[in-house]
Each structure stands twice: as C-alpha cells, then as structure tokens.
Amino acid sequence: MGLPDDYRAMARIRRFEERLTALKDAGEIPGSIHLCNGQEAIPVGAARTLRDGDYVTATYRGHGWALARGVDMAGLFAEMMGRDSAVNGGRAASPYLSDPGRWFVGENSIVGAGVPIATGAALTAQRTGSGAVSVVSIGDGAMNQGNVHEALNMAAVLDLPLVLVVENNVYSEMSRIEDMVRVRQLAERAAGYGIPGRVVDGNDPDAVAEAVGEAVTRAREGSGPSIVEAMTERLVGHYSGDAQHYRPAGEVAAAREREPLARIRAAADADLAARLDVIDAEVAAEVEAAIAAARAVPYPDPATVKEYVYV
Amino acid sequence: MSESLRYIQAVNAALTWALDSRSDTVYFGEDVALPGGPFGATKGLHKRFGSERIFDTPISETGFLGMALGAAMTGLRPIAEIMYADFTFVAMDQIVNQIANIRYSSAGRWKAPLVIRMQQGYSPGACAQHSQSIEAYLAHTPGLRVALPSTPDDAYQMLRTAVVSDDPVVVAEARMLYPTRGPVRTDAPVEPVGGARVVRDGRDATVVAWSRMVPAALAAADELAAEGIETEVIDLRWLNPLDFETVGASISRTGRLVVAHEANLTGGFGAEIAARAASECFTDLRAPVARVAAPDVPMPAAPALQKAVVPEAAHVVEAVRRTVNR
Numbered sequence: 001m002g003l004p005d006d007y008r009a010m011a012r013i014r015r016f017e018e019r020l021t022a023l024k025d026a027g028e029i030p031g032s033i034h035l036c037n038g039q040e041a042i043p044v045g046a047a048r049t050l051r052d053g054d055y056v057t058a059t060y061r062g063h064g065w066a067l068a069r070g071v072d073m074a075g076l077f078a079e080m081m082g083r084d085s086a087v088n089g090g091r092a093a094s095p096y097l098s099d100p101g102r103w104f105v106g107e108n109s110i111v112g113a114g115v116p117i118a119t120g121a122a123l124t125a126q127r128t129g130s131g132a133v134s135v136v137s138i139g140d141g142a143m144n145q146g147n148v149h150e151a152l153n154m155a156a157v158l159d160l161p162l163v164l165v166v167e168n169n170v171y172s173e174m175s176r177i178e179d180m181v182r183v184r185q186l187a188e189r190a191a192g193y194g195i196p197g198r199v200v201d202g203n204d205p206d207a208v209a210e211a212v213g214e215a216v217t218r219a220r221e222g223s224g225p226s227i228v229e230a231m232t233e234r235l236v237g238h239y240s241g242d243a244q245h246y247r248p249a250g251e252v253a254a255a256r257e258r259e260p261l262a263r264i265r266a267a268a269d270a271d272l273a274a275r276l277d278v279i280d281a282e283v284a285a286e287v288e289a290a291i292a293a294a295r296a297v298p299y300p301d302p303a304t305v306k307e308y309v310y311v
Numbered sequence: 312m313s314e315s316l317r318y319i320q321a322v323n324a325a326l327t328w329a330l331d332s333r334s335d336t337v338y339f340g341e342d343v344a345l346p347g348g349p350f351g352a353t354k355g356l357h358k359r360f361g362s363e364r365i366f367d368t369p370i371s372e373t374g375f376l377g378m379a380l381g382a383a384m385t386g387l388r389p390i391a392e393i394m395y396a397d398f399t400f401v402a403m404d405q406i407v408n409q410i411a412n413i414r415y416s417s418a419g420r421w422k423a424p425l426v427i428r429m430q431q432g433y434s435p436g437a438c439a440q441h442s443q444s445i446e447a448y449l450a451h452t453p454g455l456r457v458a459l460p461s462t463p464d465d466a467y468q469m470l471r472t473a474v475v476s477d478d479p480v481v482v483a484e485a486r487m488l489y490p491t492r493g494p495v496r497t498d499a500p501v502e503p504v505g506g507a508r509v510v511r512d513g514r515d516a517t518v519v520a521w522s523r524m525v526p527a528a529l530a531a532a533d534e535l536a537a538e539g540i541e542t543e544v545i546d547l548r549w550l551n552p553l554d555f556e557t558v559g560a561s562i563s564r565t566g567r568l569v570v571a572h573e574a575n576l577t578g579g580f581g582a583e584i585a586a587r588a589a590s591e592c593f594t595d596l597r598a599p600v601a602r603v604a605a606p607d608v609p610m611p612a613a614p615a616l617q618k619a620v621v622p623e624a625a626h627v628v629e630a631v632r633r634t635v636n637r
C-alpha cells in the first residue's frame with residue numbers, strides 16, 4: 001500500500017479507459033461507455049480497505065471498481081468488445097458487468113438500483129455471520145432516486161453492513177447537482193437516516209481510504225451503514241461522444257490540474273518521477289497485453305443466445 | 312397424508328415447511344413477522360423461527376425486492392411478500408430490470424433463487440389499486456417464473472416448488488380463494504416447476520383458466536353438462552413455464568377453445584394462449600377462440616359496478632355455448 005501502489009492502481013484504470021476510448025473510436029467497442037477518468041482515487045482508496053469476500057456494487061461508471069477489485073483486465077476488454085468473455089460472455093458489456101469470482105456484484109445501468117441489491121448482499125453477510133461488508137458506489141444524481149432512499153433507510157433499521165460511496169462528480173449527465181438538491185453536501189442526508197455521513201476529497205486515495213475504512217470498520221462491527229461522499233470531477237464527458245458544451249470554459253482544464261494522477265506527478269521529486277515513469281511503462285505494457293489477449297477471444301456463438309435465461 | 316386446509320392455511324404450511332427445512336430461507340415484507348401478515352399467511356412463523364428468519368421491512372417495495380435479489384445472489388433464498396399485487400408496480404424496476412436479468416446478463420454466473428409472494432384480484436368494495444390481476448405484466452418478462460395456484464393443494468405445492476427453484480418465481484395467489492378449503496398433500500415430494508392440469512374431462516370444448524377462474528370454469532362445466540355440453544377444463548397453473556402441450560392436446564380432442572381470466576382483455580395472457588392456438592392448432596379448431604376477461608376498464612369499487620365487469624361462471628357458460636353452437 002501507499003503511494004507507488006496507489007499510483008499503479010489508478011494508472012491501470014486510467015490507461016485501461018484511455019485505450020478503451022481509442023478502441024471505441026476505432027470501432028472495436030460497440031455501445032456506450034462511461035469513463036471514470038479523474039475519479040480513480042475513489043475505487044482505489046476504497047478497495048484498500050476491503051478483503052476477499054467483501055461485496056462491491058457499482059454503476060455503469062464502474063470500470064475502476066472492477067479493476068480495483070481484481071476483475072481480469074483482458075476479460076473486461078473482451079466483454080466490452082462484445083466477445084465471449086469469461087466475465088459475462090458478451091451479455092453485459094460496459095455498463096452492466098459483474099464477476100462473482102471477485103465478489104463484484106456488478107455494475108448497474110439503472111440509476112440507483114444497485115443500492116437495494118447491495119443491501120441484500122449486506123443482509124447475507126449479516127445473516128450468515130460471514131463478517132463481510134457490502135460497499136456500493138453511486139453518483140451524486142442517484143441520491144435523488146427513491147430506490148436509494150428505500151435501501152438506505154432499510155439498511156439503517158436492520159443495522160446492515162453497508163457502505164454507500166457517493167462519487168460526487170458535480171454532474172449527472174448534463175445537469176449540475178446544485179440545481180437538483182437543496183443541501184450543500186449530499187452526506188448531510190445521512191442525518192435523515194440516523195447514520196454517519198462524511199465528505200472527503202475524492203481525488204486523494206488516502207483520504208478516501210481513511211473515510212471508507214472507518215465506515216467499513218463500523219459496518220463489520222455490526223453498527224450499520226454509513227455514507228461517504230467523495231468530491232471529484234469528471235475529466236471527460238458523461239459518455240463516449242459527449243461534447244460537454246454544457247461545461248463552462250476552463251472547467252475541464254482546471255480539473256486536469258487537480259486530478260489524482262496529476263497531483264502525484266506535480267508533487268513528485270525527480271526520484272519519484274523516475275519511478276512513476278517506470279510504473280507507467282509497465283502499466284502500458286500490461287494494458288496492451290490485455291488488449292491482445294482480449295482480441296484472441298472469439299465472438300459469442302449466436303446459437304447460445306437463449307442460454308442462461310433459466311437455470 | 313392429506314390434510315383439509317383453507318387456501319391461506321396451505322400457504323402458511325408451505326412457508327413453515329420452507330423455513331423449517333431450508334436454513335438458507337428468510338422471509339420478509341410488510342407486517343409479516345409479529346403481526347402474522349394482513350391475511351394471516353405468516354401466522355405463528357415469527358414465534359417459531361424468530362427475527363433472524365422472518366422480519367418486517369419498511370414500506371419500501373423497491374428496496375426490499377432489491378434486497379431479496381442481492382441476498383439471493385450471495386447465498387440466501389429469500390421469500391419476499393408484496394402485500395397486494397398492485398404494489399408491485401412501484402417496484403417493477405427490481406423485478407423486470409434486475410431480478411429477471413441477472414442470470415442471463417452474467418452468462419449464468421449469478422443466479423437469483425428467490426420467491427416473490429403476492430395475492431391479487433378483486434374483492435367486493437376493493438378499489439382499482441387493490442384489485443388488479445397483474446400476471447400478464449410478469450409473464451411478459453423472460454427470466455421470471457410465474458405461478459398462479461387455484462386450490463389449497465396447489466397453494467402448498469407450487470409455493471414449495473417456488474422456494475426450491477433456483478430461478479426467481481412470482482407466486483400470485485387469489486385473495487378471493489383464501490377461505491376455500493380442500494385436501495392438501497402435506498407429505499408429497501416437491502414438484503418440478505411447471506405443468507398445466509386437466510381438471511375435468513370433456514369432448515365438446517376446452518376451457519383454459521387459472522387462479523380464481525378455475526373454480527368458476529368448473530362451476531360453468533357443471534351447468535353446461537346439464538345441457539349436454541361436455542367441457543374440458545384446464546388449470547394452466549404456471550404461465551411460465553407455459554405448458555401449451557397440454558392445451559394443444561385438449562384442443563385436438565375438442566376443437567374448441569375458451570380462455571378465461573379475471574384480468575383485463577387487451578394484452579391479457581389469454582391473448583397469448585389464443586395466439587398459440589391459432590398458430591399451432593389451426594387445423595384442429597372448429598370455431599373461433601373465445602376469451603372471457605374483464606373489459607378494459609379500471610376496477611370500480613362499488614359491488615354493483617364490479618358485477619358488471621368481473622368475469623364469473625356465467626360468462627364462461629355463455630362463451631362455451633357460443634363456441635359450441637357455431
């Protein structure tokens with residue numbers, strides 16, 4: 001743990017998504033992709049506090065969570081290429097993938113819907129006494145979904161080991177969160193459920209790990225759910241192809257100065273910078289190898305299209 | 312061994328069996344624990360099994376159906392109760408987008424062995440939001456199993472089947488049938504999912520019905536027999552998996568088909584049965600398929616108005632006569 005490891009974990013996500021964008025532009029990825037460029041410190045910081053057996057549920061913007069929890073990178077590329085991947089056999093693609101082998105309950109492309117499901121994973125942990133916790137990530141806009149409200153209140157009254165991470169990247173698609181709520185911080189809503197809520201710098205993996213770690217400990221001890229609101233910014237559009245005309249001039253450029261990787265780079269002395277260069281090169285090689293492996297995965301056999309509807 | 316039980320008691324017996332014989336089951340919903348459920352379906356279960364196994368949720372259908380899914384994916388076998396089928400509509404996302412999809416979209420890597428128990432249909436004075444028969448909405452969605460027991464024995468057997476199934480099953484009971492009494496085979500082995508049943512033989516016409524319309528169709532068949540018309544009655548039991556084989560075989564004997572359900576006519580599951588009959592039994596049919604259903608109006612509350620829309624045995628009698636006399 002610590003700086004070089006976090007840097008590598010975040011660089012893997014960044015590089016994965018940069019290459020994904022290029023593959024999308026080249027026509028190798030059908031369908032929409034939603035990138036977490038700029039938000040990598042949140043899954044990376046949170047994952048540091050988790051063990052094998054802990055569940056993670058994310059949104060369509062969940063590639064970072066999948067990678068941070070150890071889902072196979074080549075499998076992710078193959079899945080997004082519409083190939084017969086070992087992840088989900090081309091049935092899920094970018095916005096709805098999951099991996100039980102890594103306790104990744106999965107992404108969800110219905111806003112907020114993962115929170116009740118993550119609450120169910122927390123129920124299993126509680127009823128079986130497994131000691132696991134269930135972490136679920138959503139965006140700021142999802143806080144206005146009824147399903148999130150229902151699940152949070154239920155998790156609170158049942159004292160379930162749930163941690164809700166709200167990745168506040170200012171926008172929900174093209175709308176600013178300040179136009180959609182009357183609270184200054186979304187974590188203030190925790191008081192309405194009688195649970196703790198904290199706001200942290202979502203561009204700092206240490207800050208995220210500290211806050212999520214506290215919530216995870218509380219959950220493991222049987223003291224119930226918490227909300228961690230991680231403040232961050234999107235470096236790219238909501239989806240591939242979003243021209244972002246709704247963002248004021250200079251906003252993205254300013255965000256690029258504050259994003260987690262740039263921050264580490266800016267603070268690095270020559271020694272560290274050299275080590276980071278090595279990491280970047282290793283990550284780039286890992287990502288290229290994953291793409292090559294993904295390209296070798298065949299497309300799914302259309303004859304199998306009706307498989308898996310029922311057991 | 313067979314016991315004489317009311318429908319609702321058979322539900323209670325099946326739930327007792329589930330909590331007793333499977334340690335991975337948990338039961339939740341609104342007012343189901345200490346209160347024993349609004350209709351007594353869970354009477355005594357909390358006392359016997361405790362809050363670890365059966366507990367009350369907030370009034371949060373989306374929340375607790377999603378919780379059922381997450382719990383099912385990770386190793387429990389939840390049974391979630393929707394108090395009235397009408398309340399399903401506030402939670403359709405969790406049923407249609409989540410529960411029904413997860414196995415397919417993960418290429419079989421997750422499964423969702425859960426049961427959603429509900430009761431449906433009209434009763435005198437119940438308003439439009441406590442009266443609907445919603446099975447067609449559910450049967451439209453691949454990934455779900457849909458069960459509609461019409462007798463105390465089926466209320467017991469089909470609920471146990473649902474609990475054991477590794478696929479998500481919606482069991483929609485008929486509130487109006489809760490007081491009906493019948494023999495329940497409490498020691499029968501758990502049946503596999505699916506299967507329609509010929510509940511009365513007849514050579515002149517086939518009536519396919521489910522839920523409350525099964526006893527109505529049987530009463531109609533008695534009346535028709537007095538006129539010399541022999542009606543075969545099929546209790547469809549499961550809309551998914553659909554046992555059309557049993558229906559088709561009956562049509563090949565009778566040449567005439569009437570489908571009867573309490574739900575509205577347009578887009579009702581009767582339309583699916585009629586369409587299948589048209590494409591698979593065309594040459595066997597000697598008369599147009601007839602449908603008995605509520606007309607396309609919301610359910611009124613006043614009993615005088617309900618009488619004008621709710622299908623009963625008399626409507627089945629009339630439809631069979633029309634079909635036979637062509």
Ligand SMILES: Cc1ncc(C[n+]2csc(CCOP(=O)(O)OP(=O)(O)O)c2C)c(N)n1
Pocket residue numbers: 059061109110111138139140141142143169171172173238
């Ligand atoms: C129920 C539902 N409504 C609308 C959408 C369309 N939609 C997809 S993402 C999104 C914005 C969500 O914003 P936020 O929760 O802040 O997350 P972010 O995309 O910023 O990560 C919307 C409205 C959807 N997928 N599901």
